[in-house]
Amino acid sequence: VKRVINTTDEETRRQINQILMFPDESAGCLMTIEYADLHSGISVEEAIKKVRRISPERESIETLFITDHERHLVGTLNIRDLLAAKDSTMIGEIMDANVISVHTHENQAEVADKFKKYDFFMMPVVDNEDRLVGMITIDDIIDVIEEETTEDIYKMAAMQPIEDSYMQTGVLTLARKRFAWLAILMISATFTGLIIEKFQSALAVNVLLATFIPMLMDTSGNAGSQSAVSVIRATVLDEIAFKDTFKVIWKEFRISMITGLGVSLLNFIRVYVMYKSMPIACVVSITLFFSVVAAKIVGCTLPLIATKLKLDPAIMASPLITTIVDAVALLVYFNIAALILPGI
Incomplete structure (x- = not known):
């Protein structure tokens, strides 16, 4: 990690350090910073030009996140609605102000619950001051759901979860993760x-x-x-x-x-x-x-x-x-x- 940080530019280094600060299994660790955002005060014509410019560097542009001058998340905009609007229309007029977001310190299981509840493909991530800092996609959440389900299956069978696949995990490691619960149940x-x-x-x-x-x-x-x-x-x-x-x-x-x-x-x-x-x-x-x-x-x-x-x-x-x-x-x-x- 240190080698990567030392070879990147200042802005990228700041973003990497920001992600590394978040707790394990939090939305901050799960998010990507390759999101597409627009300022609410620009026109549709200006927004389309910006989307064209930044799209090769972004993971997805299907949903655009709208911010104010202090980078507070104020809305979202579907790319289809952007392309269908008149060039002179302001972004703030066509955005959806009913934004559902997750906090950087929110547990990944809670984030997965929100994805399932609202059927989202992506969701913005905000900090303590509601500033946009990243986004989480459905691909990331599928991995979380698989991980949480696997963990529950192991616990229901009185075993500690394993991180690697079954065939890649050593015999001693598997035995150690099973022994504790076996001993507890034996004593009980x-x-x-x-x-x-x-x-x-x-x-x-x-x-x-x-x-x-x-x-x-x-x-x-x-x-x-x-x-x-x-x-x-x-x-x-x-x-x-x-x-x-x-x-x-x-x-x-x-x-x-x-x-x-x-x-x-x-x-x-x-x-x-x-x-x-x-x-x-x-x-x-x-x-x-x-x-x-x-x-x-x-x-x-x-x-x-x-x-x-x-x-x-x-x-x-x-x-x-x-x-x-x-x-x-x-x-x-x-x-x-x-x-x-x-x-x-």
């Missing part, structure tokens, strides 16, 4: 083991109870993951926020009642047909119902809490929710078994 699973150990006397009395533990844990974990993924997607798309927590819980509660009742009835028939035991079928089915309800409430609540705490909601996805729900399912299971089955 200790609570599940403690619950089983506490109720080992119940398992000793009725060994058949142990055969249903994997099914109960898997089903409740899957139910929680379904809610979590739905809420995370809605949060990312700005469809819901933390203030909608109770509405989301009420909706997921109704969903859990329907799905929980369905899988419980199906499981009741299966267990009774296979084992010819009404008490066991009742214990397993009732546990399954309450576990699904609890799992969906936990699954929809944790991502919203993460958003409120300024954390990535993807962190609260499948692995963490599954660990919590497993413990809840076991507690419900053994307590219901103690109520229904004699001698436990």
Whole structure:
């Protein structure tokens, strides 16, 4: 970078230094300074001459950014509207004054959200004083969306994101990025083991109870993951926020009642047909119902809490929710078994 700066002219050096000052993953780092701008006080004839002169050096001239004498962004102008206007018309008369811009320190994820919301192909970037300093194009945003999506996928699978492609990343690097979460989840699973150990006397009395533990844990974990993924997607798309927590819980509660009742009835028939035991079928089915309800409430609540705490909601996805729900399912299971089955 220093070599490039030393070999450039003063104006280019100033612009490069300006970009280097911005935080990582900010609009300032993402923007290009190869934008086309016009002064609001010039005529269409003068503007067309300037566009012809600067167009070879600009990344795009489809949208022209209009500034005042202090370089404040005051409007935008489509190149088609410029060419269709009379030569004597002033730029300030035909520009669109309703400008949507991004700030240099705005996070790239927020910039991507604006592109998706307004269907823009490019967007101006302004500084603290609303002076035009650059622009961001849709090509840059596509890269950001891909990067953010990839990062979320890794987090939802309890892995740290990698910067290079899978084949270019070394084995030790991949192992290191996976080990931390595996260790955390392994330690958290200790609570599940403690619950089983506490109720080992119940398992000793009725060994058949142990055969249903994997099914109960898997089903409740899957139910929680379904809610979590739905809420995370809605949060990312700005469809819901933390203030909608109770509405989301009420909706997921109704969903859990329907799905929980369905899988419980199906499981009741299966267990009774296979084992010819009404008490066991009742214990397993009732546990399954309450576990699904609890799992969906936990699954929809944790991502919203993460958003409120300024954390990535993807962190609260499948692995963490599954660990919590497993413990809840076991507690419900053994307590219901103690109520229904004699001698436990």
